[in-house]
Amino acid sequence: MTFLIPSCERVTGLLTDYEEGALGPLDWLGIKLHLALCSPCQIFLDAFERTPALLRQAWDEESTPIAELALSGALAALREGRLPRGPQHHPEPEAWGALAPGGDHLLALLLRVHLGQCGPCRETRGSGQAISLSRDPLEALRPHLPPETQWRWTRHGLGGGQVARLLEDPRSGAVLSLAKLEGGCAVPRHDHLGPEVSLLLCGGLQDGPAHLSPGDWMAHVPGHLHAPEADPRGECWALVHLEGGIRFEGWRGVFGAVR
Numbered sequence: 001m002t003f004l005i006p007s008c009e010r011v012t013g014l015l016t017d018y019e020e021g022a023l024g025p026l027d028w029l030g031i032k033l034h035l036a037l038c039s040p041c042q043i044f045l046d047a048f049e050r051t052p053a054l055l056r057q058a059w060d061e062e063s064t065p066i067a068e069l070a071l072s073g074a075l076a077a078l079r080e081g082r083l084p085r086g087p088q089h090h091p092e093p094e095a096w097g098a099l100a101p102g103g104d105h106l107l108a109l110l111l112r113v114h115l116g117q118c119g120p121c122r123e124t125r126g127s128g129q130a131i132s133l134s135r136d137p138l139e140a141l142r143p144h145l146p147p148e149t150q151w152r153w154t155r156h157g158l159g160g161g162q163v164a165r166l167l168e169d170p171r172s173g174a175v176l177s178l179a180k181l182e183g184g185c186a187v188p189r190h191d192h193l194g195p196e197v198s199l200l201l202c203g204g205l206q207d208g209p210a211h212l213s214p215g216d217w218m219a220h221v222p223g224h225l226h227a228p229e230a231d232p233r234g235e236c237w238a239l240v241h242l243e244g245g246i247r248f249e250g251w252r253g254v255f256g257a258v259r
Contacts, residue, residue, distance in 0.1 A: 005037070006031065011038075087217065090120075091121075108129075109144055109239070112129045115127065115131070116133055116215075117133060182235060184229075184232040185229070186228065186230070191225045193246065197220075197241040199218075199239045200215065200237075201237040203230060203237060204230070205230055
C-alpha cells in the first residue's frame with residue numbers, strides 16, 4: 001500500500017483501536033481507505049465485529065461434559081506446544097454420498113485417499129475403502145488411475161505448475177486432474193466456473209487463510225477467487241476434482257476458461 005493507505009497487516013493490528021474509536025485521524029482515514037479497496041479485510045472486519053456476540057452466545061449456553069473435555073484437551077495441547085496430527089480440513093457431510101453405489105466415482109477417489117490419512121474420519125466412516133499414501137503418493141494411486149502414458153500434462157501459464165488430466169465423468173462433465181506445483185510457486189489468481197475440490201497428496205499449500213497438509217480437503221464454490229501457493233520447500237502435489245473449469249484474471253483471461 002502507500003504511505004496514507006496502510007497494509008493489510010497493519011490494518012488487522014489496528015482493528016481493536018478502530019472499533020473503540022481510539023485512532024488518530026490519519027490512521028482512521030487510512031483504514032477507511034484500505035477497507036474501501038480490500039474485500040478480504042472487509043470480510044475480516046465483519047468477522048471481527050461479530051465475534052463478541054458469538055462468544056457471549058457460547059458463554060450463555062450450557063456446556064456439555066464432552067465440550068468441556070474437548071476444551072480442556074485443546075488447552076492442554078496448546079500449553080504443551082503439541083500440534084494436532086492428521087488432516088485439519090475434512091470433507092463436507094454431503095460429499096460422503098459419493099462413496100455410495102452409483103455415486104461420483106471421481107470424487108470417491110479423493111474421499112478414499114482422505115480416509116487413508118485421517119483417523120477420525122475412518123472411525124466415523126469406516127476404513128474398508130481407505131487408500132493409504134506411502135512415501136511415494138503416486139505409487140499408492142497408480143492402481144486407481146489410468147497408465148501414465150495416458151496422462152495429458154499441460155501448463156496453461158500456471159506460475160511454474162503443471163496439471164495432468166486423468167479422468168472425466170461423461171455424466172457430469174467433471175474432470176479429475178493431478179496438479180504439481182514447485183516449492184514457493186503460486187497458481188495465478190483465478191475464479192471457478194463450477195465446484196472444485198482439492199486433496200493434497202504431499203507438500204504444503206497456503207490457500208487463502210488455510211494452510212493445507214497431506215490428506216487435507218478443500219472445496220471451493222463457483223466464483224471463488226484464490227491464488228494458492230506451495231510451501232517454499234519441496235514440491236506440492238494434489239488431486240483436483242473440477243466442474244466447469246477455471247478462469248484466470250489479468251492477461252491470462254484472454255484464453256478463456258481452462259479445464
